[in-house]
Amino acid sequence: MKWSEKFLKTLGSQGLAALMMLFLLILTFLGTLEQAETGLYQVQKKYFESLLVTDVFGYPIYLPGGLLCMVIFSVNLLVGGILRLRVSKRNLGIFIIHVGIAVMMAAGLVKLVASNDGFLTLYENQESSEYVSHHQWEVVIFEIGKSPVFEYRVQQDRWKRADGDVLLPAQPGSEQENPMGLPFSIEISGALDNCRPLPAGPNWFPDSLKIEGWALKKLALDAENERNIPGLLLRMKPADEENHPAEEALLWGAQNYPWTFEVEGRSFAAALRKIRYSMPFSIRLDNFEKVDHPGIATAKEYRSDVTQTTGNSNRQIRIEMNDPLRDQGLILFQSSWGPSNARPGDTLYSVFAVVRNPSDHWPLYSCIVIAVGMAIAFFQKFLKYGRQQASRRIKDS
Amino acid sequence: MSETRGKKRLNRGESAVVGSVSPARFKPIRHVLFLMTCCIALGSCDGNSANPDRYDDVRIVTKSSHPIHPGASSDQRFGSNRPVRPADERQDGPQLAYTLPDGWIEVPLTTMRRINVLVAGDSATECYLTVLPGGGSLRANLDRWCQQMQQPPISDEALEELTRTTLLGAEAVRFEIDGTFSGGIQGKPVKDARMIAYVLPVGDTTVFLKATGPRTVLQPESEALDQFATSIHLKNRNAPPASTSSLRWEVPSGWQVDSPRPMREVTFITGPEARCWITLLGGDGGGPLANTNRWLSEMGQDPISTTQLAELPTTECLGGEATIIESTGSYASMGSTAQDGWALIGLIRTLPDQTVFIKMVGPEAEVEAARDSLTELISSLEVTR
Numbered sequence: 001m002k003w004s005e006k007f008l009k010t011l012g013s014q015g016l017a018a019l020m021m022l023f024l025l026i027l028t029f030l031g032t033l034e035q036a037e038t039g040l041y042q043v044q045k046k047y048f049e050s051l052l053v054t055d056v057f058g059y060p061i062y063l064p065g066g067l068l069c070m071v072i073f074s075v076n077l078l079v080g081g082i083l084r085l086r087v088s089k090r091n092l093g094i095f096i097i098h099v100g101i102a103v104m105m106a107a108g109l110v111k112l113v114a115s116n117d118g119f120l121t122l123y124e125n126q127e128s129s130e131y132v133s134h135h136q137w138e139v140v141i142f143e144i145g146k147s148p149v150f151e152y153r154v155q156q157d158r159w160k161r162a163d164g165d166v167l168l169p170a171q172p173g174s175e176q177e178n179p180m181g182l183p184f185s186i187e188i189s190g191a192l193d194n195c196r197p198l199p200a201g202p203n204w205f206p207d208s209l210k211i212e213g214w215a216l217k218k219l220a221l222d223a224e225n226e227r228n229i230p231g232l233l234l235r236m237k238p239a240d241e242e243n244h245p246a247e248e249a250l251l252w253g254a255q256n257y258p259w260t261f262e263v264e265g266r267s268f269a270a271a272l273r274k275i276r277y278s279m280p281f282s283i284r285l286d287n288f289e290k291v292d293h294p295g296i297a298t299a300k301e302y303r304s305d306v307t308q309t310t311g312n313s314n315r316q317i318r319i320e321m322n323d324p325l326r327d328q329g330l331i332l333f334q335s336s337w338g339p340s341n342a343r344p345g346d347t348l349y350s351v352f353a354v355v356r357n358p359s360d361h362w363p364l365y366s367c368i369v370i371a372v373g374m375a376i377a378f379f380q381k382f383l384k385y386g387r388q389q390a391s392r393r394i395k396d397s
Numbered sequence: 398m399s400e401t402r403g404k405k406r407l408n409r410g411e412s413a414v415v416g417s418v419s420p421a422r423f424k425p426i427r428h429v430l431f432l433m434t435c436c437i438a439l440g441s442c443d444g445n446s447a448n449p450d451r452y453d454d455v456r457i458v459t460k461s462s463h464p465i466h467p468g469a470s471s472d473q474r475f476g477s478n479r480p481v482r483p484a485d486e487r488q489d490g491p492q493l494a495y496t497l498p499d500g501w502i503e504v505p506l507t508t509m510r511r512i513n514v515l516v517a518g519d520s521a522t523e524c525y526l527t528v529l530p531g532g533g534s535l536r537a538n539l540d541r542w543c544q545q546m547q548q549p550p551i552s553d554e555a556l557e558e559l560t561r562t563t564l565l566g567a568e569a570v571r572f573e574i575d576g577t578f579s580g581g582i583q584g585k586p587v588k589d590a591r592m593i594a595y596v597l598p599v600g601d602t603t604v605f606l607k608a609t610g611p612r613t614v615l616q617p618e619s620e621a622l623d624q625f626a627t628s629i630h631l632k633n634r635n636a637p638p639a640s641t642s643s644l645r646w647e648v649p650s651g652w653q654v655d656s657p658r659p660m661r662e663v664t665f666i667t668g669p670e671a672r673c674w675i676t677l678l679g680g681d682g683g684g685p686l687a688n689t690n691r692w693l694s695e696m697g698q699d700p701i702s703t704t705q706l707a708e709l710p711t712t713e714c715l716g717g718e719a720t721i722i723e724s725t726g727s728y729a730s731m732g733s734t735a736q737d738g739w740a741l742i743g744l745i746r747t748l749p750d751q752t753v754f755i756k757m758v759g760p761e762a763e764v765e766a767a768r769d770s771l772t773e774l775i776s777s778l779e780v781t782r
Contacts, residue, residue: 130458144465151456168454197475212471255474257466257505271463278456 012080020073027066030056039223041135049112067112074105093377100369107362115357116277119335122285123349127309129282131354133275137230137253141168141186144260144267152182155275159188159232170239183264187235194219194228197252209233211250229253234270238263277356280328281310288350290337302337304350319352331355464505468520480505493526496628498621512606512629516618521587522610524622526629532603535596539572546576546592562595563627564606569597571623578609591615595626644677644753647777649770665774667767671759673774682752685745689722692743692756696726697735712744714775715753719746728758740764742771748780 010016031047034057038046047053050065064072081098085091118131137156142149154167168186190208195216200206206215216231231252238244249259251272258271287305292298303320308327319325325332335353342348464480466473493511497503502518512526532538540550551574562571571593578590591612597604606626608615615622644662648654655664655672664674682688689709690700711718721744728739742764744755757764757771 130462142461144461144467147459149458149461151458151461153454153456197471199472214471214475250471250475252475256464256476256478256480257469257474258463259474260465260467260469267467269461269463269465273463276456276462278458 008079008084012076012084014080017073017076017080020069020076023064023069024066024073027053027063027069030063033057037223038221039225041225042221042223070105070108074102074109077102077105090380093373093375093380096373096376097370098373100366100371100373103362103366103369107359107366110359110362111357115355115359116275117353117355117357118275118277120283120332120352120354121338121349122283122304122306122352123347124285124288127282127284129279130276131279131352133277135225136275137272138275139167139186139188139232139234139251139270139272141182141268141270144269152186153275154186154188156230159191160193162188162191164189164235166237170237182268183240183266184236184238184268186270187237189233189235190216191230191232192216192218193230194221195231195252196229197231197250197255209248209250211248214250216250216252230272232272234259236261236263236268236270240264277354279330279354281308283308283325283332283352285350286316288337288348290348299337302334302350304334304352329356329358329360331357331360466504466520467502467515467518469504470520478507478509480507492631494630495625498618498625501621501625514625516608516610516622517614519610519614522608522614524606524608524625526604526606528599528602528604530602532596532598532605535570538594538596538605542572542592542594543574546574546578546590548574548576562623564595564597565599565604565629565631567597567599569595569604569606569626571595573619575612587611589613593619593622643751643781644675645779645781646675646774649773649777652767652770652774667757667770668759668763671757671763671767673755673757673767673771676754676756677751678754679751681747682754685720685747685752688745688754689720689743692722692741693724695730695758696724696728696739696741698724698726712772712775714744714746715748715778715780717746717748719744719753719755719775725761730758736760742768744775753778 027047030053031043034047035043046065048066051068052065053061053063055061056063077098082095082102085095085098087095116133116136118133120128120131122128139154139159141152152168152171158167164187166185167188168182170185171182195218197214198204198206198217199213200210200215204217206217208215208218211233216233222228229252231250233248234251235246235248237246244263247261249261249270251259251270253272253274255272258269260267260269262268284307285304286307288302289305290302291300293300301321303318305316305318306325308315308317308325310327317325319332319334321334324334331354333353333355334350336351337348338351339346339349466480495512497514500518501524502515504513504515506513509527510525511528512524514524516522516524536556539556543550560571561568563569572595573591573593575589575591578587578592587610589612590609593608593615595604595606606629608622646663648665651667652673653666655666662675662677664672667673676682686701686703686706689706693700706720710721712721713719721742723740723742725738725740727735727737728741729735738761739758740761742757744753746753746755755771755775757767759767
C-alpha cells in the first residue's frame, strides 16, 4: 500500500473519528467545568474556537482545540464517508446521511468564519442602520464635522498584543474613496482587556503611563464578558513630525467622549468602542408595546412596530417574540427592552438582537438530507429483514 | 463499475462505511460532491466578505454616533459627568431653543445640563444651563460662587444692585465676578478667570445659566453671552407632540402644551392655574358611571345614578356623542389640598375598543373663560389609527 493510500485510509478511518469525538467530549467536560469560573464567552473562545488549548485550570496541559477537532472530524467525514465510500444501492442511505452531516459541519464553519451578531437599541421615533457587537471592540479614527464620515478602524485582534506597533499608517487617500486621507499614523500599546481609568495618587500610584494625571488600572477579567471594558494607549504621529509633535492619549471603552486632536488644521476624534456593523437598510421604531402580567410589572409579551427603509422604499413590520425580521442575510429578533427600572409612564426602548449568518438555513437543509438518508437506510434494513425472514420461512418449510 | 463493486467488500475492523479503495478508483461523482461541498463553504465565506457590511478598515457612515466634545480633557472624558443619550433629550422636560453666537460650539448635554456650550469654541470655558428644583436662595448661590472664585461674599447692597437681563423671556439676575476659579469640571484652578451667571426663579424651580473660563476669553464675549441668554426660549411649545398617541388634535389659541405626564396623551395649560388633559384608556376605562362619580367626588359632590348619567348633556365628539360632566366645588384629587371655588368640565367618549376622557379643572373663572377653547379642542379631535 502506498503511503498516500495509508494516509488517506488513516484520515478517513473510524479510529480517527472516535479519537476526535473523545477529544470533543473531554473539551466539553472541561469547558463546562471552567465556564462556572471564567464565563461562557471566555470558555467558548478557549476550548471551542481555538486550535490548541494550552492550559486547563492553570495547569500546562495541551489539548487539541475544538476548532482543530472539528476540522479533522470534517476532513475525516469527507474522506471516509463520502470520497472513499463506494456508493451502491446497499449503502445509499448511509452516503446521504454523511452528506447531510457534512452540510451541518460546513454550516458551523461558515458561522464561525463569516457570521457576526450584535444588538440594536431604539427608542420610539429613533432610526438606525447599524448594530453593535456584543463582545468585539475596535479603535476608530474619524474627522470631526465631515459628512459622510470615514471611520478608519482597527480591530481588537490587531491591537490586543500590540506594543507600540503602527496599526494605522498615514494614508494619503484616494480620489475615489477618501480624498482627504489621514495625515498621521496611529500606534497602539499597553492594551488591557479589562481596566478602569483612575486619577493617579494619592492612594494609587500606577506603573503605567499617566496622561493628564490619569492612568489605566488593570482589573481581573470578569466572568460576564460584557462587563470587561478594555483600554489602551494611543499615540498619534503626524506625517509632518518635524513641525507637529506626536500626541498620546488613553482610550477606554466606556469613556464619555472620544479623544480629539488637530493635525494640519483638521480636527479628528479617536474612540475605543464595540464594533459597529452597518446594515443595508435602516430600522425606525414607530411603536413599542409591552403588555404586563395582571397586577405586576413583569412583561407578558412585548413587540415593536418598525419601519424598514431600503433605498427609497419603506415597509411596516411588526417584530415580536418568535417572529423576527429576516432580510438580506440579517435576522432581527425582539430580544429585550429597557430601562429595567422603568416606572409606569416612563419612556421605554426596544432592544433587537441582530444576527448575520450566511449559513442560517443550512442546519435545516442538513436535517432534511439526514432525514432522507435515514429513511432510505431504515427502509433498506426493513426490506432486508423482510427478505431474511421470508428466506428463513422457506428454509424451515 | 459493477465489477469493482462486486470485488471489493468491507472488512471487519475497517470503517463501517469506509471501503479501502485506492485513490485511483475514486469515482468522478464523489470528486464533484467533494468539490461542491468545499465550494459551498468557501463561496459562503467569500460572499460575505464581498458584502459591503463586512468588517473592513474603513467604514463610511453619514453621521458619527459619538458625542463630540472638542478638546475634552481626561477629567471630562473619564469623569463621572457623563453625556446623556440623544434619546433622553426629547422626553426629559421642555425643549430649549437658542441662537448660538458665532464661533461658539455645542458640546454633548449631561444629565444636569440642558444647554452645554463652549464660549468662543474655547475648551477652557464652560457655559451651561441647569434647572434645579428649589435651587436655593440667591444669596446662597452667590456666596457659593464667590467661594468658587476665591473671593469674599458680596455685600447686601451689591446684591441689590445686580443688573437684570432677559432669560427664557423673563427677568433674571445677572452676576459677574473675577478671580481664581476652582469649581470647574476640570477640577484644576483657573487663574485670572471670570464667571458670569444668570439666575431665574420659575415657580418652585430655579434656572441657572453659568459661564466660566479665562477672563481674557470671557470678557470680549460678554455681550455675546447676554444675547445668547436672551435668545434662549422654549421650543415648539404649541406644536402637537410627535407622540405615538392614536389621537390628533389642534391646540386651541391661547393654550400651551405642558410637559408630558404619565397616563396622559397631552396636558394643556389653559390658565394660570387651570389645566386640561386627555386620557385614552383601553376598553371602557372603568366605565362612564364610575369615572363620572370619581370626578364628582373630587369636587366634593355626591355620586349620581345610571339614570342620572343618561340624562347628562352630550356633545358631538370623534363622530359620536360624548357625555359632559360639569361640576363646581372644592377640588381635591389624589390627596392634594382642596381648592375652593374650582370648576370641572369633563367629557367621556366611548369608542369601540377604547375610551377618551377629556378633563379640565381650575378656578371657576378660568374654566369658564376656557370653555370655548375646550369646544374648539373637542371639534379638532381625530383618531389617527
